[in-house]
Amino acid sequence: KQEVTQIPAALSVPEGENLVLNCSFTDSAIYNLQWFRQDPGKGLTSLLLIQSSQREQTSGRLNASLDKSSGRSTLYIAASQPGDSATYLCAVRGSSNTGKLIFGQGTTLQVKP
Amino acid sequence: DTGVSQNPRHKITKRGQNVTFRCDPISEHNRLYWYRQTLGQGPEFLTYFQNEAQLEKSRLLSDRFSAERPKGSFSTLEIQRTEQGDSAMYLCASSVLAGYTDTQYFGPGTRLTVL
Numbered sequence: 510k511q512e513v514t515q516i517p518a519a520l521s522v523p524e525g526e527n528l529v530l531n532c533s534f535t536d537s538a539i540y541n542l543q544w545f546r547q548d549p550g551k552g553l554t555s556l557l558l559i560q561s562s563q564r565e566q567t568s569g570r571l572n573a574s575l576d577k578s579s580g581r582s583t584l585y586i587a588a589s590q591p592g593d594s595a596t597y598l599c600a601v602r603g604s605s606n607t608g609k610l611i612f613g614q615g616t617t618l619q620v621k622p
Numbered sequence: 623d624t625g626v627s628q629n630p631r632h633k634i635t636k637r638g639q640n641v642t643f644r645c646d647p648i649s650e651h652n653r654l655y656w657y658r659q660t661l662g663q664g665p666e667f668l669t670y671f672q673n674e675a676q677l678e679k680s681r682l683l684s685d686r687f688s689a690e691r692p693k694g695s696f697s698t699l700e701i702q703r704t705e706q707g708d709s710a711m712y713l714c715a716s717s718v719l720a721g722y723t724d725t726q727y728f729g730p731g732t733r734l735t736v737l
Contacts, residue, residue, distance in 0.1 A: 553665070560722070607670070610726060614664050615663075
């Protein structure tokens with residue numbers, strides 16, 4: 510059974526700092542991995558999707574990497590801003606035949622001005 | 623706005639009542655998903671439709687839960703005889719296959735409180 514874990518559960522950093530969020534999964538047979546952002550009481554916004562054959566994806570100040578063999582992904586946020594404060598969730602998809610995403614518990618980020 | 627929409631946004635009900643939620647996916651998205659999220663946790667998969675066919679159901683979807691997607695457009699999720707443990711945010715997502723992958727786009731969710 511696939512399990513996804515995110516560490517740390519919460520993180521507080523000063524504005525401008527670069528930071529890394531971690532995601533690990535127990536079964537390396539994944540189809541893709543997706544990072545989402547969730548603001549309090551809101552739905553999820555997709556940030557980056559990495560296919561199992563890819564090593565990384567970049568969007569603006571965000572860079573996500575994937576090491577399938579070790580069951581790990583990281584989300585790197587450069588030059589953090591107070592507007593980045595949110596919960597970040599990673600999710601894995603087991604195969605192309607299933608739409609099911611398995612989520613981690615999330616990392617709640619606070620960027621202080 | 624062409625995003626995923628969900629109604630109602632909030633629902634408060636008494637234990638034992640039935641509730642129904644609606645999800646309107648992004649136009650032309652043929653895949654639709656329901657998830658449930660409790661406080662401090664990531665979303666948990668409930669069920670998945672491709673067009674009007676329900677292709678996968680989680681064990682979380684007990685016999686009190688039923689989902690439909692008539693004509694492959696909007697979807698409804700009904701919970702019968704609600705229990706306090708059903709209190710959660712119910713999230714809907716939609717996607718369409720583009721190339722070899724599909725990104726799921728989420729709606730704002732329906733927050734259910736069972737008293």
